[in-house]
Amino acid sequence: MTAPSVLLCPGQGAYVPGALAEVRHLFHVRDTLRAVDAFSPGGPYTATRLLTDLSAPPPEQLIRASPLAFDLATYAGTVAAARALRFHFGHRPDAVVGHSVGDLAALAAAEAIAPVTGAAVLAARHRLLVGTPTPPGGLVALAASAEATEELLSLADGHGVRVAADNAPRQTVVSGPEPGLTAVEAVARGKGVRTTRLTGRTLYHHPLLTPVAGRLSALLRRTTVRPPTVPLYSSVRAAPLVTLEDIRRSALAHLIHPVRFRQALLALQRSGIRLFIDAGPGALLGALARATVPAARVLAPLHRRNTLERVEERLRPALGRSRPSAEPVRGRP
Incomplete structure (x- = not known):
């Protein structure tokens, strides 16, 4: 029997050039990247190229060249990794929680939204950020x-x-x-x-972005949101997301509300979670979990562009068996 686990979905800081190079052939990785690429600015800045090519530009260069490509690559990397961990490698988390804009990736990882939906929200957010005057x-x-x-x-x-x-x-x-x-x-x-x-395009989690949040909420009211297949947890409220309206609001939280990630981790530990799995390539949230709940076990299976074999090895404490299922499932479209 495996310990109760939570899947951590990072946001800002999660983009690593070529992060998915070793797992790019997996169905859930290819499917996610293809969905997100429909909203990319094209050229050398598709999510597929940025996340599978080791020579892709570093974060600071990418955000200057194409803020939208940076946002989409950050989202796509986390969603693709989380879906692969769930449906290819067979990890069955007891909860999913995001951090900052990683809340949007968490919704896709828990199948409350389709991967393409999160990309559409980010593309709309990009247009609003460009068109809304905000101080540097x-x-x-x-x-x-x-x-x-x-x-x-x-x-x-x-x-x-x-x-x-x-x-x-x-x-x-x-x-x-x-x-x-x-x-x-x-x-x-x-x-x-x-x-x-921190590498970022604006002053997220600040009331000055209230106009952007207000306009984006109109889009989200028309967005299809489904009951998640894994319980979702809010790092803003440090509490579960219970209703579909809670889930919709969580997609906007990174714009104007502060993150209470430390409190969320402690609340998850109190609820019985003992295993914290970082879905990101940089193990950023894993480091925060180690600092906040030192008694818990923390895994970062995709850290340092791990090979399939290394990912499987790192996931063994979460899988409770030596290898993933022979027939991975595809999950919701």
Whole structure:
């Protein structure tokens, strides 16, 4: 009998060039990439090329060249990996949770939406972000607790910066306009707190994106959402997503609401989850899980572009058997 597990679906920071090169021939990988490519800007910036070609551009270069391609590749990599883990390798998670825009990938991983639906939402979000005036800004990670970060924000006089994500006991992300971020970085340096600028296109998890969220919600009201085949958990509410309306709202949460990932991990542990499986190629959420719930077991099967054999080996604690099913299932379209 295997330990109860949760599948972690990362968002920002999950794009790794050629991340799926070793598993690109799997049906669920090919199917996901084909669906997402229908919304790609084309040329060298298809999700298929970015995620299967080791010479694809790194995150900083890609987001400058094509923010939409960056968004779609981030989403496609997580969804393709999560679907492969579930339907090819046979992992049966007891819950799925996303982080930031990874909430959208989590909906697809749990089959509440089709992979193509998430791509359509991101394409619409891209058009709205381009067409909605927003001050220059972004995201900064601090090696500090949420409480310590709030104190730094107070010392920096805020300038519209607020906590965007409470990730782990000693990792918090803030979001806001550029002048405020610069002020917070200066105060943090003076206090000996390490800061890191995150690769992103705007100030996610901030009220300044309320106009974008409002317009995007109109699209989501017309979007087909289905009961998930695996229970979904919200990293914004740190609670289960119970209704279809809850699920719809979760697709917008990354725009204006802060992430409570640390609290979500602790709540999942209290519910009986003992195994945390990171679906991303960078093992970012796995690291946060290790820091927050050190007694739990954390797996990152697709970390470092693992071969099929290595993925199977890493998944054994979750599968309860030596090899995946001989006849993988396809899941919902």
